[in-house]
Amino acid sequence: MGGVDAGAGLRRDELAAFLRSRRARLRPLDVGLPDGIRRRTPGLRRQEVAQLAGMSIDYYIRLEQRRGPHPSRQVLMALARALMLNRDERAYLFQIAGESAPATTGPSREVAPGVRHLIDAMTETPAYVVDAKYDVLAWNRLAVHFVGDLATVPTTDRNMIRWMFRRPDSDRHWDDPDMLRFVRSSIADLRAAYGRYPGDRSIEGLVTELLGTSPRFARFWADHEVEVRRRIMKRVPHPEFGPLEFECQMLHVADADQRIIVYVPEPGSPTQAVFRRLVDRVGQSPGA
Known part of the structure; x- marks a missing residue:
């Protein structure tokens, strides 16, 4: 045989x-x-x-x-x-082994050691890892200045989509065309994950929560846009250093269906100079 x-x-x-x-x-x-x-x-x-x-x-x-x-x-x-x-x-x-492969029931939350080493090696570039639901799973030292010190945040509340829609309607964030494109592309990517993981309670729970708490999210969700996130330009007002501009790159980790989000400034730009100044200020260890 x-x-x-x-x-x-x-x-x-x-x-x-x-x-x-x-x-x-x-x-x-x-x-x-x-x-x-x-x-x-x-x-x-x-x-x-x-x-x-x-x-x-x-x-x-x-x-x-x-x-x-x-x-x-x-x-x-x-x-x-x-x-x-x-x-x-x-x-x-x-x-x-003569068995049917188990179904993928939800987004993977296990970050491979190589992925952790990669983002930690990006000493002058903010980088963090999210799953298909946009839960932040790991981050490097410089990312703390943009996503906060997540070591002090419960793991159940480390979700980027939820953070976006906690901002009040009066926030100037919602008047920024670049930020709106970023938000809409994130929602389109979340809907793509919603389709890849039918019945996943975690994703369904997040969508149900936001549909009930954020009319703005409900309007975006009703558009049924579906798109896997790719690179996008971002402009972020920093409270100390003023406006920062960088390319937000999305590196896909195919086997885990995760994304490494990297903030890439133009070489020689004022934003790159700010990133280098921030490096010396970070004293915490990398997260997760």
């Missing part, structure tokens, strides 16, 4: 090879384990994967040796988390 269990769809050879390859690509530090042990081969050890997945080392060894029982969906989900599989890899794991 070429390593395939008749009637079960389990491809033991491919499953074993896939697990070994995913294990070999990870370092202990990637999964929060100490890296002080000398290793003959790169990657995690079998017992480390078993520990992370919450299963016995014997059970995991049998999977890599093409033996043992058909893994359950719970076991596959645990392995996907332990091996830090992305969405496509997780779907493939389920397929070769």
Whole structure:
């Protein structure tokens, strides 16, 4: 049968090879384990994967040796988390194990270590990560000057869309054409996520809340504009340094359906000079 269990769809050879390859690509530090042990081969050890997945080392060894029982969906989900599989890899794991891939029920809130390292390395550029619902998940030091110190804000209230529509109608924010374009494009992107995740309670709850509290949001939502956010120019009045102008770039993290929002000033511009001055003022650690 070429390593395939008749009637079960389990491809033991491919499953074993896939697990070994995913294990070999990870370092202990990637999964929060100490890296002080000398290793003959790169990657995690079998017992480390078993520990992370919450299963016995014997059970995991049998999977890599093409033996043992058909893994359950719970076991596959645990392995996907332990091996830090992305969405496509997780779907493939389920397929070769003879199971249907689990549905994506809502926006991912897990920020990959590489994404965190990327925004932290942007020392002169404000950058933060949002999910498809526009919850802020991580931010760098300079972003604190624009989104606030979110370490002091409950995780349930770190939503950009909610912040936008808390501003009173008398706020000059609503008279700025650039800001209105930014708001409308964000709402269009939220509606796109609303379509990608039907039945997601978190997104539905946010939309229901804002429809009941903000007539302006209700008008924008009724337009049924759908658009995945892209770059846009922003002008922000800073209380100390005056108006700042920069390009708001949206970098998409495809496997997590997240966005890295980066404020990019023109080289040599007054805004770039302000960003560099702000760098020295930030003393807090990066968020989330």
